[in-house]
Amino acid sequence: QNGKDLQLALDADLQEMTERSLTTWMATANASRAAVVALDPRDGSLLAAVSLPAYDDNVFSGGVSSTVYRALIDDADQPLFPRAWAGTYPSGSTVKIVIAAAALADRLITSETSFVSIGGISVGPWFFPDWKSGGHGVTNVRKAIAWSVNTFFYAIGGGYGSFAGMGVDRLEHWLRRFGLGEKTSVDLPAEAAGFVPSRAWKEKEKGERWFVGDTYNLSIGQGDLLVTPLQVAAYTAAIARDGQAVRPHVALLADGNVHKEPLIDQKTSAVVRQGMRENVLYGSGRSLNSLPFAVSGKTGTAQWNKEKRPHAWFTSYAPSDHPEIVVTVLLEEGEEGSRVAAPVAKEVLAKWWQLRRERGGRF
Numbered sequence: 001q002n003g004k005d006l007q008l009a010l011d012a013d014l015q016e017m018t019e020r021s022l023t024t025w026m027a028t029a030n031a032s033r034a035a036v037v038a039l040d041p042r043d044g045s046l047l048a049a050v051s052l053p054a055y056d057d058n059v060f061s062g063g064v065s066s067t068v069y070r071a072l073i074d075d076a077d078q079p080l081f082p083r084a085w086a087g088t089y090p091s092g093s094t095v096k097i098v099i100a101a102a103a104l105a106d107r108l109i110t111s112e113t114s115f116v117s118i119g120g121i122s123v124g125p126w127f128f129p130d131w132k133s134g135g136h137g138v139t140n141v142r143k144a145i146a147w148s149v150n151t152f153f154y155a156i157g158g159g160y161g162s163f164a165g166m167g168v169d170r171l172e173h174w175l176r177r178f179g180l181g182e183k184t185s186v187d188l189p190a191e192a193a194g195f196v197p198s199r200a201w202k203e204k205e206k207g208e209r210w211f212v213g214d215t216y217n218l219s220i221g222q223g224d225l226l227v228t229p230l231q232v233a234a235y236t237a238a239i240a241r242d243g244q245a246v247r248p249h250v251a252l253l254a255d256g257n258v259h260k261e262p263l264i265d266q267k268t269s270a271v272v273r274q275g276m277r278e279n280v281l282y283g284s285g286r287s288l289n290s291l292p293f294a295v296s297g298k299t300g301t302a303q304w305n306k307e308k309r310p311h312a313w314f315t316s317y318a319p320s321d322h323p324e325i326v327v328t329v330l331l332e333e334g335e336e337g338s339r340v341a342a343p344v345a346k347e348v349l350a351k352w353w354q355l356r357r358e359r360g361g362r363f
Contacts, residue, residue: 007252009045011363013355014038014348018048021347026052026331029312029340032077033332035084035229038348040363041237041323043253044246046186047363048348049230051087053079085230086190089330091221092302092337093148094232094313095175097239097272099219100141102174103156104268108166111271114140117151121160128154128216131301145275146283148299150220157219158212168215172198177263178235179245180227186248194231197224222303233328236315239276240296240323242269277320284338285314288346293353294320297345299337309333314341318349324363325352 018036026034038048053075059068072080081087103109117135121128130136130150136143144152159165166174175181181196197218199210217223230248238245243262276296279285285297300313312334317323327348329341356363 008250009040009047009252010049010250011047011355014352015048015050017351018050018344018348019052019054021344021351022050022052022329022331025340025344026334029331029334031312031331031334031340033083034334035087035330036344036348037084037229037233037248037326037328038352039233039237039246039248039326041240041246041317041326044234044237044248045252046248046250047325047352049084049250051081051083053077055079082188082190083229083330083332085184085186085188085228086192087330087332088192088194088226088228089311089332090223090302090304091225091227091232092300092311092313093221094236094298094300094315094328095180095221095225095227096145096148096153096219097276097298098175098178098180098235099153099157099171100145100275101178101239101243101264101268101272102170103166104141104271105174105264106166106170109141109156111142112140114138115152115155115160115163117149121151121154123212126213128213141271142275142278145272145298146278146281148279148284153219154216158215165215165219168199168210168218171215171218172196175225178238180225180231180235184230184234184248186230187251191230192228194228195224195226221300229328229330232313232315232330233326236298236317236328237323237326238263239269239272240317240326242266242273273320276317280316285316285342287338287342288316288349291318291346291349291353293318295349296320296323297342299342301335301337309335312337312339312341314338314345316342316345316349318352324356325349327352 119135243264284299297316315328
């Protein structure tokens with residue numbers, strides 16, 4: 001029997017350009033493994049999904065030789081591994097948009113709540129740093145997102161002085177509410193669920209109680225939190241859609257996959273979206289400011305091994321006022337998201353805009 005016709009949401013032109021851009025910036029960053037996910041936040045359609053290094057699937061046509069297959073299996077960079085939806089990594093600062101949304105939604109803070117960043121905070125003998133020596137000064141939530149100010153997120157996550165933060169239990173609740181720690185249910189094999197740490201997990205698996213330092217690390221996307229690039233794209237899409245989550249899918253569907261109940265209200269999402277817009281206007285993502293349309297984004301630099309370079313992240317959506325595309329970029333051991341991941345997103349968005357114009361304003 002003939003099977004059903006299958007039409008993919010993937011766009012061949014955007015996919016091809018995304019692979020070329022990522023290859024170029026991997027060489028610049030001296031990185032050998034990377035991934036990009038581009039999706040339509042209106043219905044979850046995957047427009048491009050790239051995992052590098054890749055392989056020529058023609059070698060499997062009619063049977064693959066044992067020599068070729070062994071070479072693929074033994075390759076340390078795992079070309080057969082679909083890291084765009086199966087690779088798990090610390091999220092770095094990309095998760096700060098979720099943490100900010102959680103604190104606003106819980107009414108722990110308002111859009112004007114501010115903390116003074118002087119370069120980090122001290123708790124007993126431990127110091128938790130900002131990335132900028134000397135700090136960022138007085139910081140509200142929009143500035144904290146724009147400049148990725150750790151001190152702000154330490155405070156709203158774990159508390160500091162007389163200010164009571166959310167704590168690990170509320171953080172875990174909100175991270176899971178935004179889909180972390182479980183699969184997105186994308187229609188592709190081998191998807192990973194990632195991991196959200198908890199107080200009970202640490203006590204059971206590590207035999208240690210949960211410390212405030214663990215909460216601080218979780219609040220900035222470090223520690224034991226693990227996400228996939230697809231999950232980051234999905235929670236970026238939820239913010240772009242004023243809190244409405246979508247289920248990513250590669251098969252083109254008539255009605256899309258939109259969750260009806262919003263994760264957060266529009267007032268909350270508006271503040272987070274403004275912070276992401278300011279990230280591109282004057283913050284760590286400002287290299288995208290030269291595009292002929294408004295972009296909103298969030299950089300991330302995720303430490304994971306003291307002996308190796310951090311992973312480089314950038315997640316974004318555009319146009320800022322009426323989002324039609326989300327682009328999330330990860331370069332393993334790429335070091336700084338603003339330096340090597342953001343330029344990939346910029347080139348992918350530029351190509352999307354070109355194709356959109358050529359197609360009469362639709363994509």
